[in-house]
Amino acid sequence: MINPRYEACVQACTRCAEACEHCATACLREDDVTMMARCIQLDRDCADLCRLCATLMVRDSEQAAALCRVCAEACRACASECAGHEHEHCQTCARACTACAEECARMAA
Numbered sequence: 001m002i003n004p005r006y007e008a009c010v011q012a013c014t015r016c017a018e019a020c021e022h023c024a025t026a027c028l029r030e031d032d033v034t035m036m037a038r039c040i041q042l043d044r045d046c047a048d049l050c051r052l053c054a055t056l057m058v059r060d061s062e063q064a065a066a067l068c069r070v071c072a073e074a075c076r077a078c079a080s081e082c083a084g085h086e087h088e089h090c091q092t093c094a095r096a097c098t099a100c101a102e103e104c105a106r107m108a109a
Contacts (some may be wrong), residue, residue, distance in 0.1 A: 006057035012103035020047035020094035026089040075101035
């Protein structure tokens with residue numbers, strides 16, 4: 001059972017990882033993939049950090065808060081990049097990243 005303190009953050013991290021993976025895959029299908037390179041890189045980093053963050057919270061790890069601080073930074077960077085692209089998958093990802101950054105910052109506080 002997940003510690004109730006972490007539940008909202010675990011859910012936000014899971015949703016964010018899924019949105020980032022979807023965004024990265026969709027970016028690879030865009031006509032100008034080179035223009036999407038930074039977006040893809042940040043999507044992949046953010047997705048990996050979100051999954052690890054969720055895993056540490058489920059474990060009730062003493063490292064969860066520290067990683068949540070890092071994850072919040074990665075989510076903010078990814079949200080900023082994605083928000084600059086008009087593609088719907090990028091806009092969806094930006095919203096998920098922003099929500100995750102807020103949850104991770106709250107959990108780490």
